[in-house]
Amino acid sequence: MEIPTYVWLLTIVGILGLLAFDFFFHVRKAHEPTLPEAAKWSAIYVGLAVVFGVGVLLFGGPTLGSEYFAGYITEKALSVDNLFVFLVIMASFKVPRADQQKVLLFGIVFALIARTGFIFLGAALINSFSWLFYLFGAFLIFTAIKLLKPEEESDDANNFVIRLAKRLFKTTDKYDGDKLVTVENGKKVLTPMLLVMVAIGGTDLLFALDSIPAIFGLTQNTFIVFTATAFSLMGLRQLYFLIDGLLDRLIFLSYGLAAVLGFIGVKLVLHALHENTLPFINGGEHVPVFEISTGLSLLVIVGILTITVMLSLFSPAGRAHTVISDAGAQAKKYIEHDYKGDDVARETTYARVLEREKQIAGLAPKYQEKAADDEELAERLAKAHELRGTQSADSKGLN
Structure with missing residues (x-):
């Protein structure tokens, strides 16, 4: 189905308008989004994506509508996986919480530009060389297998591009708000903010290599590929702050994504x-094989991701991981959060630390052993208890 030029133009203007709105009303002034704010805007962007999909369904028919929703759900799942790496990069560069929004918006814009380029390049190649489906399918199956293999965590902040930038340009380890360039000892130097944007941009390029073949496995309509990809990226910034601290609880997410990518690879x-x-192959003739419909693809993708999330949150391993992870998160909050004299909030956080420790003690032996081997968790809990003792002593001294 050919999409009229005016529909393309209206869609692109609408997406650019949403990005401009995001920048001027949320990102321009550095601040840390509250949980209600992140939840509200995440829901709004998902709602806009769904409304757009309903429009595609009504005006483009059930096939295009199903292709859009299958593509959107797949790309959204892959974009959530991207957030794991964004978290590592942010932590590696120690990006101030209030300035993380600008980095994320840059990442979204760069990802949209890069993936748009890949989309039109991929569409042109596919139209000329249908055998590329073999390569795309094999690549996705290879990626799925890689996801199943545990790998040692790598520090994305120290990749080749970053090391090269530090060597060629004058850099500083100190942030100056959200500025990319600052003055140090009378000389202009690059701030870590620029370097972290380079790291995010490089990561986006790598993710596009998985993302674009995956959605081309569900539809070859360029408009659907573009809009599903664009809407999956919109609201990613808010989603980052909404599920920050929850991401590492989705312990089976990599397996779910591997299953989705493997399924799409086979479909391709x-x-x-x-x-x-x-x-x-078959003397150059078409091979009569079973083809997976878009409707079936949508059901399989939704089913796999639903099972993945449910297992992550409610299986014994998932619940244990949640308890252990939250114990570290609460201890970190108690140590680092500025309560500004709010003793009730401080006491509530410390009570949660104690509750999580009690829950860890009630876990199965293998999970208790896992918690005991977590050096970072042990260090945070020790610091939290030490800080608690100091604060209690200070309170007694004042009395």
């Missing part, structure tokens, strides 16, 4: 066989 290979023109 089957489609390539159905459209085959390669002379060394």
Whole structure:
């Protein structure tokens, strides 16, 4: 189905308008979003994506509508996985909480530009060389297998591009608000804010290599690919602050994404066989194989992701991971948060630390052992108890 030019223009203007609104009304003035603010705007952006999808369903028909929703859900799941890496990068560079919004918005804009380029390049190649479906399918299956293999965590902040930038340009380790360049000892130097944006941008390029073949496995309509990708990125900034601290509880997310990518990879290979023109496969003739419909794809993707989240949150391993993770998060909050004299909030946080320690003691032995081996958790809990003792002593001294 050909999409009229005016629909393309209106869609692009609308997306650019949303990005401009996000910048001028939320990001321009540095601040840390509250949980209600992040939840409200995350819901608004998901709502806009759903409304747009309903419009596609009504005006484009059930096939285009199903393709859009399958693409949107897949890309949203992959974008959530991206947030894990964003968290690592932010932590590595120690980006101030209030300034993280600008970094994330830059990442979203850069990802949108990069993926748009890949989309039109991919569409042009596919129209000319249908055998590329074989390559896309094989690449997604390879990516799925890689996700199943545990890898040591790497420090994305110290990748080649960052090391090269530090070597070629004068940099400082100190932030100057959200400025990219500052003056130190009378000389202009690059701040870590610029370097973290370079790291985010490089990461976005790598993620696009998985993302674009995945959605082309669900639809070859360029408009649907573009809009599903764009709407999946919109609201990613708010989602970051909404689920920050919850992401590491989705312990089976990598397995769910591996299943989704593997499924789409198989779908692509089957489609390539159905459209085959390669002379060394079936004499260059189409191969009569079963093709997976878009409706079935949507059901499988939603089912896999639902099962993944439910297992992560409610299985014994998931519940144990949640308790252990939250114990560290509450201890960190107690140590670092500025309560500004709010003793009730401070006491509530410390009570949560004690409650999580009690819950850890009630876990199965293998999970208790896992918690005991977590050096970072032990250090945070020790600091929280030490700080509590100091504050109690100070309070007695005042009395």
